[in-house]
Amino acid sequence: MTPDPMFQETEVQANRLGALMLFCSGLILLLILALTIAGVFPLKGKLMYSTTIQAIVEILILLVICKIVKNNAWWLKPLLLIGMIIVFARLDSMLTHKVAILMVLPVVFSSRYFSRKLTIFTSILTTVIFAASAFWGATHGLINLNIVTMPAGTEMIATGGFLGDAVQNAGASNEMLIRNTLLYDYFPKWLMFSIVSIISCNIARRGRSMVISQHEKDSKVARIESELNLASAIQADMLPNIFPPFPGRSEFDLYASMNPAKEVGGDFYDFFLIDDDHLCMVMADVSGKGVPAALFMMASKIILANNAMMGKSPAQILTDTNAAICANNREEMFVTVWLGILEISTGKLIASNAGHEYPVVKHGNGAFELLKDKHGFVIGGMEGAKYKDYELTLEHGSKLFLYTDGVPEATNAQTELFGVERMVEALNKDPSASPEQVLKNVHASVDEFVNEAEQFDDLTMLCLEYK
Amino acid sequence: MLNINKTIENGTATIFPEGRLDTVTAPELEKAMQEILPGLTTLVLDLEKLDYISSAGLRVLLSAQKAMNAQGSMKVCHVNETVMEIFDVTGFSDILTIE
Numbered sequence: 001m002t003p004d005p006m007f008q009e010t011e012v013q014a015n016r017l018g019a020l021m022l023f024c025s026g027l028i029l030l031l032i033l034a035l036t037i038a039g040v041f042p043l044k045g046k047l048m049y050s051t052t053i054q055a056i057v058e059i060l061i062l063l064v065i066c067k068i069v070k071n072n073a074w075w076l077k078p079l080l081l082i083g084m085i086i087v088f089a090r091l092d093s094m095l096t097h098k099v100a101i102l103m104v105l106p107v108v109f110s111s112r113y114f115s116r117k118l119t120i121f122t123s124i125l126t127t128v129i130f131a132a133s134a135f136w137g138a139t140h141g142l143i144n145l146n147i148v149t150m151p152a153g154t155e156m157i158a159t160g161g162f163l164g165d166a167v168q169n170a171g172a173s174n175e176m177l178i179r180n181t182l183l184y185d186y187f188p189k190w191l192m193f194s195i196v197s198i199i200s201c202n203i204a205r206r207g208r209s210m211v212i213s214q215h216e217k218d219s220k221v222a223r224i225e226s227e228l229n230l231a232s233a234i235q236a237d238m239l240p241n242i243f244p245p246f247p248g249r250s251e252f253d254l255y256a257s258m259n260p261a262k263e264v265g266g267d268f269y270d271f272f273l274i275d276d277d278h279l280c281m282v283m284a285d286v287s288g289k290g291v292p293a294a295l296f297m298m299a300s301k302i303i304l305a306n307n308a309m310m311g312k313s314p315a316q317i318l319t320d321t322n323a324a325i326c327a328n329n330r331e332e333m334f335v336t337v338w339l340g341i342l343e344i345s346t347g348k349l350i351a352s353n354a355g356h357e358y359p360v361v362k363h364g365n366g367a368f369e370l371l372k373d374k375h376g377f378v379i380g381g382m383e384g385a386k387y388k389d390y391e392l393t394l395e396h397g398s399k400l401f402l403y404t405d406g407v408p409e410a411t412n413a414q415t416e417l418f419g420v421e422r423m424v425e426a427l428n429k430d431p432s433a434s435p436e437q438v439l440k441n442v443h444a445s446v447d448e449f450v451n452e453a454e455q456f457d458d459l460t461m462l463c464l465e466y467k
Numbered sequence: 468m469l470n471i472n473k474t475i476e477n478g479t480a481t482i483f484p485e486g487r488l489d490t491v492t493a494p495e496l497e498k499a500m501q502e503i504l505p506g507l508t509t510l511v512l513d514l515e516k517l518d519y520i521s522s523a524g525l526r527v528l529l530s531a532q533k534a535m536n537a538q539g540s541m542k543v544c545h546v547n548e549t550v551m552e553i554f555d556v557t558g559f560s561d562i563l564t565i566e
Contacts, residue, residue: 417519
């Protein structure tokens, strides 16, 4: 009888609901008891008291049991339902037609367990026990005049006592009262009850299938989530992420970081030595976000690096990468790329830009300034796109800052953009800082600007210092 | 938020995207484009009320441009400064017909 683990939680919740129902019933009984004592309800004193008090005691016992096992025991479900039926039937036997609605409560409640069998069981048990209570109530409970048939001409005289007594004194036989109660009271009530039972069975079955499908969806989401986390780790590992990257090289210092807005993103940076004297740096941004962008990013990164390692010029690398990507790009994804190759011995930097943001350069001891370089079209956008090289020289102490549009397009709660001006300002707060510190400064400025708004785009930056 | 208004007349369609064209809203425009593209000879994109365009939005423009190259022409008009800057930076100003 141990419940399916899938239904464990819902069963505990249902037990809790049952306890709450019993608690409310107990309160109502206390109220009835108080009103009876106060004389507002003119009921048959002694029997009423004992019935009500017994019901309250039963409820208390059930509640204590629920509390002890913290609503969590496989036998609590039948115990609660049987207890509930007995308590309600006891009240029904006393108050008869006044509390007709009590009959449906256990079966409605049972549907919360999402088990059709249990609801059918409850329905049958209710039928039997309430029949017994109707049988007993016919002669002991509140009388319903509609069921009393008397020989024509019978006179009943109110004596100030109870109606039931008057009826009995007038010669109504117990047999007649029981027969008529079962036929005129219980039977129509049971017919209506059976409709509620059918509806409850349906709710139970539907609830069950919903729990099962929800469980399936949850496990699917959990699987996708764990795959995404793994993908995120793989993506992060693909980028060079050990700093300082070239501990043996004192001619330059380099730092980079990537914070995707989702688990995986389409931004990337890359840097590697082509030979002893040439350092290649890449900053790129794939259109869109998430998994599609991440897949495209992986391919772009590898094609770019392979082309670069062949010793081509930046423009040639971009041209060849564009040709390779356009060959198989039915989804029309594209990537913006800034790629530069630094000749470490001389500081000569040759670069080419495929639709990427303007780089920011600080010459010597000067300030960071936006370099409005020439732009080619994005990579993957159009076959045969042409790219041009340009050249600049980095003096000692010069810095180069590369970024993706996530930085200038960081948006605050008022939907203002961070903008390139604020970014250059942030860079110039401490232009002589180390590359790592430069990135931290920009990141801090963006965070301060964005404040409470959610990070929407990837934040990717790279800073090179030529010493 | 993106509102898309469009008019179609004798094979000429004009689309007025209004708001922000980004990762979230780009699929809406893509869907609207796919619906009207068949049989179109001229496509006009009126960007007067477009506040912002992200790379995902540019991708939709690129797809439309490629589709229209094969069956007619496409032009973009009323481009504001912010959007024009993005077109310039990404090289889109070279492949789009901007008026």
